[in-house]
Amino acid sequence: MTAFPVDHIAPAEALAIAEPLEPVAPTTTRTPAEEARTLVAQGKMAALATSSEDGTPWASAVLYAALADGTPILCLSTLAEHGRNLTREPRASLMIGEADPQGDPLDSGRVTLAGRAEALEGEAREAAVAAYKQASPASGLYGGFGDFTYYALRVDRVRWVGGYGRMDSTDADTYHAAEPDPVASGAAYAIKHLNEDHAHNLLDMARALGGHPDATEATCVRIDRYGLDLNVQTPRGFTSTRIAFAEPANKPGDLRGATVELARRARGDVA
């Protein structure tokens, strides 16, 4: 079902006993790098791990901005422990979780970017100041204090966890080259809207396109630029299936049309 190594069976999947009765068209999923870039693009607060004076790893809360290639920007004070830590040991990592996780929080997305924090100067600092001010308007006030330094986290490696059994690693080049999912900011609303107002369309999809013609209930649990994931109830038990869009959504406004096309196709409408 997934191209990612399954470390553990997911609690939901432990119940997934219903095999598809009909073949399902192959689907594309976001790559680990796309997942990572998407989490970084959607988030605002992160956990920073630095190394304290005695070597104890130190977790703290930071607000970050991201440059166009996904490089995280931090603005830290040496009056704070994490700021002092970085002046001694630049190796650090940043963990960013899903903006608004629903349900079991262990079944939600997060990513760790590990690398080296580089204090910025000159033009690189100016670009960082501008990006950071977008994320934290108040930094216009505090960012100029003498004890604050703007840092870029130069990423070495990336570990993404999407939830139970969905996880993978990627390298810095792949991470920087990937694109954040353009429809991610509308995903939570789309899922809610589909489940509340279009349950019959989701059921059509599960039956006609998802391999379960006997489905009795279908709930959208994830949506992305390539398609949507359904939890499906059948008389043979519970399962999940993924339905691909005809074309990937390339901008936020594409999500609606792509979903409507799926609904029509599932209903058997001729285009």
Place this chain on the structure above:
Amino acid sequence: MTAFPVDHIAPAEALAIAEPLEPVAPTTTRTPAEEARTLVAQGKMAALATSSEDGTPWASAVLYAALADGTPILCLSTLAEHGRNLTREPRASLMIGEADPQGDPLDSGRVTLAGRAEALEGEAREAAVAAYKQASPASGLYGGFGDFTYYALRVDRVRWVGGYGRMDSTDADTYHAAEPDPVASGAAYAIKHLNEDHAHNLLDMARALGGHPDATEATCVRIDRYGLDLNVQTPRGFTSTRIAFAEPANKPGDLRGATVELARRARGDVA
């Protein structure tokens, strides 16, 4: 205004030009240890900082439970990097943020607990399993797998940040001896309710009890067992004030009565 060291002037306080015109009764605030215990009691997910094989500090997402004395319990797999890290280097820290921060996220609460992760055995493990299952029902399934270990984080030191200019440290004994704020779970609702339906009562409080008889607007920004914090507008400028309850609230149900008493007193009602 605060008993805590002010590292930086807060953006809001940069505008706080209106001095009280009348004396304000002394107020109690939660201690840093109470703030820390409250955040730990309210939270569910945390960021864990461990030390990776090459020494890079590694930030990851974990679900935690807390024992009655505030000791955090983790349940980690050696298939995950943080689990492997702890088998090599038990020193770690845990950062827990406010459950549902409103407004500027840098002006919200978070705490870092630093110490040593101890793998639990015997009765200590049984107590941890029970506490963890309350926090993560699914751990009944995965917690028993052979690659999972239950850990207690033996806390050495605690750093609390409440927002701009509100921060302090405390030690392990003070942390464990403190009590989580019993009204914290109702605070967000109480703030919303007071601001939406009792703006006139808040204005009475700012005028009669908060030292600003010329206040034109008052908004509740924080509430706890000892009192509430108001942002106040006056013709002389913006400011903030804290109003103490007659008695600390000792259980969730006490918050309403304590606030009603304040409102009556502010209006000049004789008890």
